[in-house]
Amino acid sequence: MVVVLSRRGFGQFIISFKGYLFIVADFMVCCSCFGRSIAWYLDHMGFVGSTASLVIVIFVLIVVHEFGHLLVARKNHVFVHAFSIGIGPVLWEREDKRGLKWRISLFPIGGYVKMLGDSDISSVRESIPDGFSEEDMDRMSMHRKKPWQRLLIAFGGPLANLFFAITVLFFFSVINGVSEDNNKISVQDESSLAYISGLRDGDAIVEANGKVIKTFSNLRDQIIASQGKVLGLKVKKSDGQCQDIEIKMYADEDGKITPIKILGISPDTKNVKYKRLQLIDGIVFALTTTYRFSVDNIASIFKIVTGELSTKNVGGALSIAKMAISSAESGIPNFIWMLAMLSIILGSVNLLPIPVLDGGMILISAIEWLSGRPLPKKVIDIIFMIGLILVAALMLLGLWNDISNFKIFK
Numbered sequence: 001m002v003v004v005l006s007r008r009g010f011g012q013f014i015i016s017f018k019g020y021l022f023i024v025a026d027f028m029v030c031c032s033c034f035g036r037s038i039a040w041y042l043d044h045m046g047f048v049g050s051t052a053s054l055v056i057v058i059f060v061l062i063v064v065h066e067f068g069h070l071l072v073a074r075k076n077h078v079f080v081h082a083f084s085i086g087i088g089p090v091l092w093e094r095e096d097k098r099g100l101k102w103r104i105s106l107f108p109i110g111g112y113v114k115m116l117g118d119s120d121i122s123s124v125r126e127s128i129p130d131g132f133s134e135e136d137m138d139r140m141s142m143h144r145k146k147p148w149q150r151l152l153i154a155f156g157g158p159l160a161n162l163f164f165a166i167t168v169l170f171f172f173s174v175i176n177g178v179s180e181d182n183n184k185i186s187v188q189d190e191s192s193l194a195y196i197s198g199l200r201d202g203d204a205i206v207e208a209n210g211k212v213i214k215t216f217s218n219l220r221d222q223i224i225a226s227q228g229k230v231l232g233l234k235v236k237k238s239d240g241q242c243q244d245i246e247i248k249m250y251a252d253e254d255g256k257i258t259p260i261k262i263l264g265i266s267p268d269t270k271n272v273k274y275k276r277l278q279l280i281d282g283i284v285f286a287l288t289t290t291y292r293f294s295v296d297n298i299a300s301i302f303k304i305v306t307g308e309l310s311t312k313n314v315g316g317a318l319s320i321a322k323m324a325i326s327s328a329e330s331g332i333p334n335f336i337w338m339l340a341m342l343s344i345i346l347g348s349v350n351l352l353p354i355p356v357l358d359g360g361m362i363l364i365s366a367i368e369w370l371s372g373r374p375l376p377k378k379v380i381d382i383i384f385m386i387g388l389i390l391v392a393a394l395m396l397l398g399l400w401n402d403i404s405n406f407k408i409f410k
Contacts, residue, residue: 068160079140147369154361161347177274184268192264228259355387
């Protein structure tokens, strides 16, 4: 995300507001659309089990994202006024030889890059700041660069997140190792739907809805597909006996069917075996895992848009906090894995062609590149305002679902 540079009094407010929208919207989409893929990791990370630690995770990933924008901008000879770790009031600032102000700001929930030429919330309208000439703007303004250069700058942030995830997953696989196939489960508590239905710790799920289950990921996919329906399981008990169990993934209240999203199980971590990969295998694992999770993430978002998944799956800040605070001890490997997954999510979500996100800037730059002429500023302003409305609507939807799920006013 490239944020605004303004000489107006509310410029800093716009920076903070847009940064807040960006961060909250991204992670609402992350936790709602792809949260099922990371919920277990969040629920099993004791030393990350607090709001403060979740903020640190968000902080690291956003800084990686913004640093990607910075590197590509400098490679394309764009003048960068400031790179801030955190948003809000500046606590510390140092200017380097190239005029870039490195900052540490008050609220460690992200960061931003301020580039020459931006002056409003869409980051696309050009102004000439004090101390810069028309010639300076021609040479160093981002919005006087060629469309393909602007496209690369916008792509730099998501690319940094994906590269960060690939790097983390590579070292994870060759140092810690990756878990071998395991279809055994752990039941969270006696009040869960899983326990009530007869599932117990150490049970191995052999089949779900007629599909062979080899990993917990396979099982999770079938649980998601069965929301509002009946989940049929073939279970191998600890004594070796097989048992068929049918679980109603819905609540029937006076004829009103409400889908149930949570079964109350997690992978059995007590007997997990890890296998360290060789260098080449580690690279392949990192690349394929990043690709698979990116595709799954975007597919989940489109399923919500098309109605295949309910909008009730969208959660807000309370849902994120609940997952962090309710986490249990599981060790550093799960934390590292979760960090990589969140980085993949942040990178892939930002590639969506939605105004305000980097994908929106990529789309606009691509259109201008192919057409050979810039879009009218009025059109771009309208596009980005629509984007802000969509993001704000997503935030409100997540807040409403949180209020409903946590029964705040009951």
